[in-house]
Amino acid sequence: MPTAWLGLWYQRGMNSLLEITIDHIQTKGRCIDILPIQQYYLFTDRINRCTRCLLFIERDTNLLQYRESECNDADDLSSISLCPNMIAPDAQLYTLHRNNSKPQLCPIQPPFFLLKLIKDGSTCHRSLSLSYIGECINDYQFRLHLSSCSSYHQKLDLQLLCVATWIEGFHTYFITRIVTKQNYHNDNQYACFYYITKEKDISSSFSLSMATDDSCRDLNSRHMATVMTLSSINPYMVNESNISCTYPDEFQQYEWYSLNRTIQMFIRNNDIELIHIQQNEYNTRFHCLQSINSSYYRIRIFTNCDVNEKCLQINQRTNNVLELIINNCYNNEYSNILTFIKQTNYISSCPTSIGHLLFESNYNHHYHRQLVSRKKIFHMSIGCENKEKLIIYQIEKDLEYRSLTQMDTCIASWKSNDLSTIYLIAQSNYSNTSYCLSFQMGNSIIIRNNSHTCSFNNNEDKTSISIYSAKLINPCSQSKQLTLNYILLLITILLYINNTR
Numbered sequence: 001m002p003t004a005w006l007g008l009w010y011q012r013g014m015n016s017l018l019e020i021t022i023d024h025i026q027t028k029g030r031c032i033d034i035l036p037i038q039q040y041y042l043f044t045d046r047i048n049r050c051t052r053c054l055l056f057i058e059r060d061t062n063l064l065q066y067r068e069s070e071c072n073d074a075d076d077l078s079s080i081s082l083c084p085n086m087i088a089p090d091a092q093l094y095t096l097h098r099n100n101s102k103p104q105l106c107p108i109q110p111p112f113f114l115l116k117l118i119k120d121g122s123t124c125h126r127s128l129s130l131s132y133i134g135e136c137i138n139d140y141q142f143r144l145h146l147s148s149c150s151s152y153h154q155k156l157d158l159q160l161l162c163v164a165t166w167i168e169g170f171h172t173y174f175i176t177r178i179v180t181k182q183n184y185h186n187d188n189q190y191a192c193f194y195y196i197t198k199e200k201d202i203s204s205s206f207s208l209s210m211a212t213d214d215s216c217r218d219l220n221s222r223h224m225a226t227v228m229t230l231s232s233i234n235p236y237m238v239n240e241s242n243i244s245c246t247y248p249d250e251f252q253q254y255e256w257y258s259l260n261r262t263i264q265m266f267i268r269n270n271d272i273e274l275i276h277i278q279q280n281e282y283n284t285r286f287h288c289l290q291s292i293n294s295s296y297y298r299i300r301i302f303t304n305c306d307v308n309e310k311c312l313q314i315n316q317r318t319n320n321v322l323e324l325i326i327n328n329c330y331n332n333e334y335s336n337i338l339t340f341i342k343q344t345n346y347i348s349s350c351p352t353s354i355g356h357l358l359f360e361s362n363y364n365h366h367y368h369r370q371l372v373s374r375k376k377i378f379h380m381s382i383g384c385e386n387k388e389k390l391i392i393y394q395i396e397k398d399l400e401y402r403s404l405t406q407m408d409t410c411i412a413s414w415k416s417n418d419l420s421t422i423y424l425i426a427q428s429n430y431s432n433t434s435y436c437l438s439f440q441m442g443n444s445i446i447i448r449n450n451s452h453t454c455s456f457n458n459n460e461d462k463t464s465i466s467i468y469s470a471k472l473i474n475p476c477s478q479s480k481q482l483t484l485n486y487i488l489l490l491i492t493i494l495l496y497i498n499n500t501r
Contacts, residue, residue, distance in 0.1 A: 001031060001041075004061060009096040010189060012215040017099055028054065028068075033080035040083040045071055053083035060164035062101035063175055065216075067091040095216045097163070097175065097190050103140040106162040107174050108200070108208070110135040110142045115205055116229035117146065124149035133208075133230065136305040137285045141179070143305040144191075146226070157181065159305040160191055172197045173219060179304075190214035205231040245288040245297070246270050247314070256322060256340035259425065259434040260451050265340050272324075274338075286312060298329060310335070318412040320346045321425065323454065337455035341411065341425065341434060350383025350390060350410035351422055352476040354439055357382070358395070359447060359470035380447075382424070383410065384476035390426050390437075423454050445470040 001020055008017040019026045029045035029052070039056045050071035057065045069077070069086035077086065112133040117124040127147035134143040136159065146156040160176035167173070173194045192211035200206040210226040211219050218225070246269050256265035264275045272286040282303065289309070290298040299312045311329035316322055320342035326335050357380040381391040392406040408426040411434065415422055422439045436454040440446040448456045449466040456465055 001025070002058075005058075005064065008099040009064070010099055010214075011094060011096050012188075012213060018096065025054075028052065035080055035083065038084065040080060040087075042077070042080045042083060044074070050074065051077045053077065053080075053086045055083070055087050059166045059173070060175070062098040062104075063164035063166075064096040066094050066096070068094070093217060095192075095214070097177075097214070101163040101177070103161050103163060103177075104165065105139050106142060106176075107165050107172050108133075108142070108195070109139060112230040112232055114146075114228055115231050116227075117149070118227040119146075119149050120225055122149070126150065131228075133228075134305065134307060135302070136307075137283055137302040141305060142176075146228075158191065163190075167197060170196055170198060172200070175216070186213070188214045190216075192216035192219055194219055205229055245291045247272060247288060247297075248294070251314070251316075251322065255343040257343060259339055259341065259436060259453060261433050263338075263340075301326075317414045317423070317454075318348070320344060320348075321412045321414075321454075337453055339425075339436060339453040339455070346411060347388055348410050348412050349387045351413045351424060352383045352387070354382045354422060354424075354441075354445075355475040356380070356384060356473045357445060357447070357470040358473050359468040361466075361468060379473075380470070382476075390424070425454070445472060 001022055001024075003022070005020050006022065008019055011018050014027075023031045025031070025043065029043040029047075031041050032044050032051075033042040034040065039058075041054045041056065042051060043054060044051050048071055051074050052071040053069040055067045059065055067087050068091070069083070072086075077083075110133045114128055114131045114133075117128055117131060126149050130145075130147040132145050134145065136142055140162045142160055142162075144156065144158045144160060148155045158181050159179040161179050162174055163177050164175040165172070171194050173192070176191045176193070178189055178191060192214065193208055195206055195208045206229070208228045208230055209219075210228070211217070212225040247267050251267045252269070256267070257263065258265075262277055264277055266273045266275070270288040274284040274286075276282045285302040287300045287302065288297050289300055292298060292311075295314050297312045297314075298309065300307060300309050309329070310326050313325040313327075314322060315325065322340045322342075324338040324340070326337070328335060358377065359380065360375050360377055377395045378392055379395050383389070385391055386407075388410055390406075390408045390410055394405070406429065408429050410424060411427050412425040413423060420441060422441065424437045424439070425434050426437065427434050433451070435449060435451045438446075438448045438450075438454070438456055440448075447468040447470050449468075450456060
């Protein structure tokens with residue numbers, strides 16, 4: 001068998017995947033002879049003690065079709081030369097879909113809306129305006145949404161991944177894998193389509209036919225189950241300003257990462273792609289529809305095949321930090337705030353205006369095989385002892401509990417518009433991840449720590465935010481080691497007395 005065919009294949013009606021090896025096909029037997037030009041194969045079936053001919057048609061690297069003869073007595077079918085006469089031209093055509101096939105560019109590029117819909121031989125007039133073929137995050141996916149034509153028909157809502165395409169005569173055929181389906185109880189795993197190639201290329205509308213099931217048997221039938229007359233639309237042609245709707249060039253030269261390194265961001269022309277490194281199925285694309293000003297855009301957000309329109313504001317906080325603020329365009333309520341850092345070895349000096357701080361935090365540790373939570377007192381030094389380092393160490397030391405020490409690298413800092421809050425992004429000393437700290441300055445300094453973004457108002461980030469109340473014990477500019485040690489000792493004693501009451 002051709003090496004390109006080796007592997008596992010799906011065939012409708014089979015209880016398990018069909019495996020093709022170098023000389024064997026599951027359920028067919030062992031290959032004993034071949035007519036390579038005509039693609040006839042002779043198989044011997046030892047279980048049923050017979051031989052059969054198979055005619056293979058390779059439509060695509062991800063799709064095979066075949067016809068087969070009856071399984072005959074070995075004496076009646078002993079030579080491969082007999083195979084062309086053993087398989088009738090109208091013999092049933094079977095389809096094999098490669099398991100876990102790689103996606104490929106779809107031959108149709110949505111969006112399309114429906115001008116006409118025929119299902120099971122009847123023209124559908126009900127809710128036709130609610131049916132559409134929608135675009136997805138990339139060019140090898142699309143969404144097929146067909147509203148029910150009557151109470152007897154179910155709504156069809158499929159997210160489809162293109163996996164095979166071939167052209168035969170005047171027709172273009174393509175196969176899609178069904179990724180998700182809503183309110184669709186059919187057991188199909190694939191959907192088969194065809195259209196007249198020339199009609200699509202020269203006409204403003206064209207007909208797209210969909211086979212009954214993933215056997216694709218009725219692809220060549222004139223009476224297919226579903227026939228859609230489609231018209232293409234351009235959703236981006238709102239006005240002439242959209243032609244120049246691109247994101248700033250200075251942001252497009254770099255790779256950007258979220259603070260916890262789970263999302264990689266690419267900015268290219270009029271698209272921003274967010275790639276979830278560990279979960280590719282949740283990738284997101286921000287397509288620019290309209291540039292309202294140099295930093296504010298109306299966008300279409302694609303999350304796989306889910307689409308909605310929002311507004312996006314891009315704030316450049318520092319040379320290596322971008323903040324993406326997404327809202328609903330009608331008010332200033334922030335729906336989501338994302339922080340990204342540039343993929344460089346850029347190191348920034350820590351903001352020395354914060355100084356030395358003292359704060360309490362719960363410390364979880366194991367004691368006699370039990371998890372024990374205990375309050376600990378920590379000292380934070382920001383750019384005082386080392387202008388590039390944020391240093392945290394434990395004040396209280398004893399023999400029973402280990403002392404914690406942390407020395408992280410400052411990579412960016414800025415102040416809020418009202419100058420009341422200082423934001424600091426630091427690189428962890430233990431991994432390549434970063435985190436964001438906000439210092440709300442006052443008599444009692446409020447420290448917030450977020451490992452995902454520099455937003456501290458998002459409901460979705462509640463689990464990643466820690467809040468501490470800190471006391472300023474010494475500015476960096478007045479740091480005298482002897483005085484500092486004395487003050488630290490005094491405050492530690494006072495805190496210890498308060499905790500024991």
